[in-house]
Amino acid sequence: MAHRRGSLALAVGPLTTAALLAGTLGAGPGAAAEPADYTIDVDTTRTGPKIDDSMYGVFYEDINRAADGGLYAELVQNRSFEYEPADNRSYTPLTSWDTKGAAKVVNDGGRLNERNRNYLTLAAGSSVTNSGYNTGIAVRKGKRYDFSVRARTDRTGAPLTLTLHDASGPLAAARRITARGGWSQYKASFTATRTSAAGRLTVASAAPAALDMISLFPRDTYQGRENGLRKDLAEKIAALKPGFLRFPGGCLVNTGSHEAYDEKSGWQRQRSYQWKDTIGPVEQRATNSNFWGYNQSYGLGYYEYFQFAEDTGAMPLPVVPALVTGCGQNKATDDPALLKRHVQDTLDLIEFANGPVSSEWGKKRARMGHPAPFGLTHLEVGNEENLPEEFFARFKEFRAAIEAEHPEITVISNSGPDDSGPVFDKAWQLNRDANVAMVDEHYYNSPQWFLENNDRYDSYDRRGPEVFLGEYASQGNTFGNALSEAAFMTGLERNADVVKLASYAPLLANEDYVQWKPNMIWYDNDQSWGSANYETQKLFMRNTGDEVVPSKSTGTPATSGPITGAVGLSTWATSAAYDDVSVTGADGRPLFSDDFSAGDAKWSRAAGKGEWAVEDGAYVQSDETAENTLVTAGDKGWQDYDLKVRATKKSGKEGFMVAFGVKDTGNHYWWNLGGWNNTRSAVEKTTGGAKQTVIQDSTRIEAGRAYDLRVEVRGRQVTLYLDGEKWGSFADDRTAEPFRQVVTRDKASGDLIVKVVNAQAAPARTLVDLGRGAKVAPKARVTTLTADPAAENTKDNAPVKPVDSVFTGVGDSFSYTFPAHSVTFLRITSSASGNTTHGKADR
Structure with missing residues (x-):
């Protein structure tokens, strides 16, 4: 998953998507x-080209609460009291719990195990109640729910009363168990007498007791498995008939620390996703901080991913960290010993998936209940690294070790977070030069981009590397978005000899815990629904075919004219000053001029978008927290003109933006200098409220320095100059x-x-x-x-x-x-x- 600021991750509103498709085509x-x-x-x-059975698949990442509170069927939130402020500032070990009487979370030598560090103590007559996810614990009349708890008591016995209820009263008959002695697991089951989406689970103790791993699972999980998956979500994924399952991410794979467990300091919470943390008994799996703002219990781990792939007939495709962080972090870990360990972990992963029961990791798989191999054939190293040379140096270490021991495994590389640009170009060069088998591409673009780029893979080299389109989506969940993606998918199939694998992303989103839009499948605690994109993907995935039949069609007559529009200024999480704005026609005729000596009367802006004011003879936006603060001036009918402006970054995270071809706030171009936390610069085209990158480079902006910017618009050709030097040019002439x-x-x-x-x-x-x-x-x-x-x-x-x-x-x-x-x-x-x-x- 690409980590981008809000402007590129926001969904397109329904009206703007409709306007895009209708406006482009005239109705x-x-x-x-x-x-x-x-x-x-x-x-x-x-x-034509053969189409592999695995061509269309699904990409699963624990984003938007896709695991705990999502696909993982556990109904209790924070079941082992491991939530911490380190994961989220609003968290405490009692998040989602209410206590009565004397209850305390303890972290000491009496814990359940070294990886499950916190536990709860209850005094006699005390109780603790869990509120689940969303509106509460969802139960359906007549369905069974399995309770379990790890408990310890120093007395002869601690009677525990278990109740499942909502504001209207009991949802099932109360159950009672008695805990005795040291840590042991105790189980019970409920049969719901009413349907409710707002249930609560209460455990009350009549004697002092220590509790951990308080759990409630629906008996009716996908395929009836213990520690299983939420049935309606798993069935919606299975209904796609996915050819592969890529897991576990995404940004959570290659972000966070790569530190090992340190017994002196305690468990490293911000630890990179490492597969060995996620297998074995669930009570011994470490809780970890999630890049997306919450923690993950790892109840849904690598064994369960492999099992789900097998259950759905999908090829398993795990992704392992390459020790170069991505998703806006852009750091390379320079530790040969750590690299060696991660390479060995990856070899161990292949053994866990495919090894015989006599091998160390094959034996662990068998003990978990699957003696037969899982049949792993593809494995990806890294995800969206923005440092191509640093990434590739480490990738080669992984590939060499894997190919030496497992030549049957296809090792997949990647090309960074974007569809084009210097990182993309460098990554592809490195991959081609090293004869990499397959390269993962990711992009999230506007519907307009998908309608314009059906031929993207027509010109790719048929000699390789092959393409894995691991993440893509237009910026919304309307049918207009799905139409643009469907149009693009016809090009993927036509080029099935190059594009071997493709998956829309992200897959899942809990409507109350959203870090990213759009998403394929949405849900709350008791319902789920497929988006328009889901319905479109399902049709393509279930009607793929085995081979392309050559065909061609006539096209639609092009209707585009020259780029026309007004001009604008903007900022993003930055304070900047602008001065000496001028617009002249191609013939030198003055169209507009403003040195702000007379105020800002010539400019218009949306209410609440930043703090704009004339200061010391310049137009200053002073709110460092405001995003997309666009102000505009001039005539929407302008064409063939030169825009000049002097811009200075005052403070903040980024640089500044100069807009041209402005029709309105949802339809324009802007030259975004020092964007993405001042890591790169680009021209972005916004159509119907959705953005796409036209060209980009690595330019960064210095605070306090004045820059002279010039934008030349001629027909549909645009040339840009920074301090008198040509920065770039493009022709926006795609249909x-x-x-x-x-x-x-x-x-x-x-x-x-x-x-x-x-x-x-x-x-x-x-x-x-x-x-x-x-x-x-x-x-x-x-x-x-x-x-x-x-x-x-x-x-x-x-x-x-x-x-x-x-x-x-x-x-x-x-x-x-x-x-x-x-x-x-x-x-x-x-x-x-x-x-x-x-x-x-x-x-």
Whole structure:
């Protein structure tokens, strides 16, 4: 997961996404539009690239409470009293607990074990109550729930009363157990007599007792497993039929400390994610700080990930840290002994997954309940490192060791956090020069970018490395976002000889604990729902096919003209001063000038966006906490002009932004100098409220220094100068093509799968030519997703869902009208085969 500031992680609002798709193509949602005419020519006599069964998969990261409070079915929050302010300033060891009487969290030599350091003591007549996640503990009438606790008492016995209740009263009959002697586990079960999403679990003790690992699990977990997964979430993931499962992240893999456990100082809480911490008995797994602002119990660990991959038929794809932090931290650990240990840990991981029961780590796997190997074939080292040379030096150490002992394992590298730029280019050069087998790319861009970049992989070198598109998404969960992603996915399939693996990200989000938007599957404590993106991904993942069938289609006439718009100034978490702003036409004609000697009357800004005022003859934004403080001036109709401004960073995290081509706050370009915590600079294009990076470099901005900036706009060509030197240039001339298609073949069924995305307000009246004499059945099964681009699935309403139908007019050449704003799958059966089964791919 890319760690970016809010502007790049925020979802696009429903209206802005609709405006993007409608505005680009000339008609608003719901507006009457004449059908557009297209042709699709399919060469059914030829075959294109093979598509691997593993092409589409899922990327799981513990973000947005995806593990504890999410996929991990445990209903008790902070079950072992390990929450600490080190994990989150608001935490205490009693977070999510209420106590009555004398109750105290203790960390001393009487603890359960060295990795489970805190425990609770209750005096006689005292109790402790857990509130779970979201609104409380969710239970359903008639369902069973299994309770367990580790308890210790110095008396002859400590009777414990267990109650499950909400504000209206009991949710199940109370249970009683008696703890005796040293630390032991005690169990009981409840059968819910009512349904509630606001339950509470109370443990009351009639005698002094010590408690730890207070747990409540639904009996009905996914596949009925103990210490298992929340059934509705796991089933939604399984319904995708994922080809692979990438885990456990993401930013949490390569962030935090790489320190080892130190018995003198106690457990290192901010420890990088290390797989050995996550296996074995759950009460012995270390709690760790999570990069995303909370802690993780590791109840859901590597064994459970491998097991879930096996249960869903997915290829397991673990990611291990490379000792170079990413996600905005950008530090390389220079410790040969530590590197050697992490390399050995990775070799041990392969043995844990694949080794015989006679091996050290294979024996540990067998003791956990899985004597057979898990069949690991791919492993990734690192995630989004922004220091390509430092990362690659360490990556080579991992790869050499793995290939020496396990040549059957594909070792995957990465290309940093962006789709382009100097880090991306350097990383790819290093990977190509070293003949790396596969490179992981990540990008989160605007819907406009996805509509413009369908051909991204057409020009990639077929000799390698292959591409793993490990994380991608447009910036929102509306159907308009899903349409743009679907259009892009047709290009992924067309290039299946280069793009071998692809996964949308992130996978899961608890609606009350959100660090990142958008997400594929949303949930609270008792409900879950798939986004519009989920429904789109599911159709592609279940209708992939085995090979590409060559095809081509006509395009939509381009309608873009020159870049036009006003100018603007902005900041992000920074105080900056601007002066001597001027705009002149390409012919030298003055259009605008402001030295702020007469105040700021020429500028307009949104209420509450920063603190702008004229100070010492300059226009100053003084609020270091304010983000996106854009002020604008001039005419939205300006084109072919030069913008000049003097800018000075006064204080704060970043630099300054100069905007051009400004239509409004959601549609503009800006030159962002000293962005991303002053680590790089870029031109960003905002369309419909969603951003994409056009060009970037590593320029940083010094505080107190005045910079002279000049932006030349000519047609759709832009050239930028920093202190008189050319900084960069670009031509924003890519077409946001709304009509995209790809055709694949399901060899088992003989089906041709014609996949068409029509991301515009006009129906697409299309002639489909399969070639003279093509032997096909007259009926095709059709699955269609269509909705207003602003439509968004929620817990209460799911307007984006597939509709099945039958089309009876198939021949070697036939006409079909693809609805406006739609994704359509036509499954056409070869009449020569006489096979009408669905094959491996089906909705």
